[in-house]
Amino acid sequence: MEAAASSKVIHHTNHLSASRVPISSHKPSLSFISTKKSRHISQNVAIKASSKSDNVGKTFCTTGVWTFDQTVSDTPSQLTHEKVGVVLLNLGGPETLHDVQPFLFNLFADPDIIRLPRLFQFLQRPLAQLISVLRAPKSKEGYAAIGGGSPLRRITNEQAQALKTALESKKLQANVYVAMRYWYPFTEEAVHQIKKDGITKLVVLPLYPQYSISTSGSSISLLQSIFREDSYLSRLPVSIIKSWYQRQGYINSMANLIEKELQSFSKPEEVMIFFSAHGVPVTYVEDAGDPYRDQMEECISLIMQELKARGIGNNHTLAYQSRVGPVQWLKPYTDKVLVELGQKGVKNLLAVPVSFVSEHIETLEEIDMEYRELALESGIENWGRVPALGCTSSFISDLADAVIEALPLATAISPENSTKKSMSQESDTDIVRYVLKLFFGSFVAFTFLFFPKLISTFKNYL
Template structure:
């Protein structure tokens, strides 16, 4: 593809964020920025400020720092270097008519710096591509919110397209299924678990289309009334992945991880579910984390290590995590097609 006279199209890739280093002060700084987001902890501002600065950041930062230290590599945080690799590969795939930038919702590289990069290139249009397949107010919604907050001060605002959800995109599903089939060819698994990052139930209900959401059978189909419901999107991704993997309904489970606090979050909880499986004869489990397209603390450590330990302690024999899409070629091609569609 060659550039045209009206300028390039900008593509803004955005992921959640990561501390600058795995040391406690930087982890604390990251947690504060992340958890003070009104879309992440959606309570009154004074209560959120007191909770984050008085309880969560001081006490959670040292524990999280130890986990980040396990996760860190010579290249730094996986979430960051996988994002940079993806940017480079997508740029090569799209060609000179596009300029791809990468930013994080929290910490560095920032969304603001990525937008400035695109503005300096005088792009005629920006396609915003959050790296969250299933829409949630706390992730995709927060990214869109931040971008609009930044560009409102620009004198010239180019046309912008926001990709809000691709939970059942054939390319996305196919890329993840391809990774799973590799493990299924190596061993016979008794069951598959699709584990998604949880959110408080109240956040699902707040986004419901005129009371459509009942946190139950309303997610049995994916339609115009629940297309931006995170829970419905997770079940839709699972159905499509199960179909691509050749699984029957009783061969997989959808569950939710990483809950925080005492309020009810989306259920069932992955850690509770996996502990009951060995007693039911489920000894070998293949686990996916389809809410994440890049490996990070929640995939590598929580699902890959902590859940494995819990499963084996309960009597399980094998718990195998399917790695995230990261920057593999099938995912790059899927992203290219999504960009071209928008």
């Protein structure tokens, strides 16, 4: 999740980390939330990624080559008259250095990213503005290191085109849309195009294998909110795939990549398989009931079971990366574990970014640069990294199967009766909010004006 863009924002288009790095060459890596931002609505959100197809079912993406099995079952006859749409949900990322600060603002303005008590939610946007301004210089350095911007939009477009081709090979015609949470093309743009195209049945597919409040949950909540406020969309049958980490196609695809990368080591059986997942604050799991940690642990178990069935019994471990701020995040932390493994004498390590299906800031900069350097400095001699799934044929084909399986479950999103009630409750607190906002704003301004050193201290926590 490029939310690590919040914690460690940085990308890199020249991905060389899949290969081993000898030490000698390195001297001491089902819901929807509305926003009030005014956004330009694109008239062309349908995916037109650059890829070439020939008449034998092969598709060539810039991220790889894949082929679909043409012996597939027919689509159920009741779907033939439907105009099917699939919307891929993803985080989004700044495409230029100029985009970094507004992207960070959009990220931190999301109440699912920074969870404030209800009484202080009016501070969400001012706080997001402050954090984004303070973090932008450091984040720009990271994006500059990977080519000046995030490749996430390009890769997601390629995955969308690949999925469309896979669905066609399975006898299902569908329009595939990309909806980014924090940057272009925004969710609102995709929704506009869905309405324009007259879609009659929709499948929502987050590009996060495991569900978390801060990733799939936030994107789904925004989408639901938009749909509930629209008379046409509120009647549109929608099926939401909340998570898909347990699907055998995904498990097999991950196992294939790991098995292939292990062969790049001189002694594959001695390699430690190091799963690194994006972290979330502990309060999300313990207080808000986020299933992310349980799903991640189950996912790792399923992948290792598949590898064991193939005769691969390497040791493995799981750690969490991309924490930010003074709060406690899921442990163990990736950087801490890397140091510990080096101290324990581990010499060969294969990093596996298990919560990402596209290359982005957290894989290209944080893992490939920061963590690789830390690992080598800690005594690990040979470093490898499994690439993200991208347009891998088995992965895309399984996503297509997931879409087909989800279609019959589509139901309309009915408007919530609680809307008026919540609005009246908010109006009751308007006076209290005004007083608190006036007091808090004056206090913060006074503090930073007369105690400028506090700004540096605050920046160190971000």
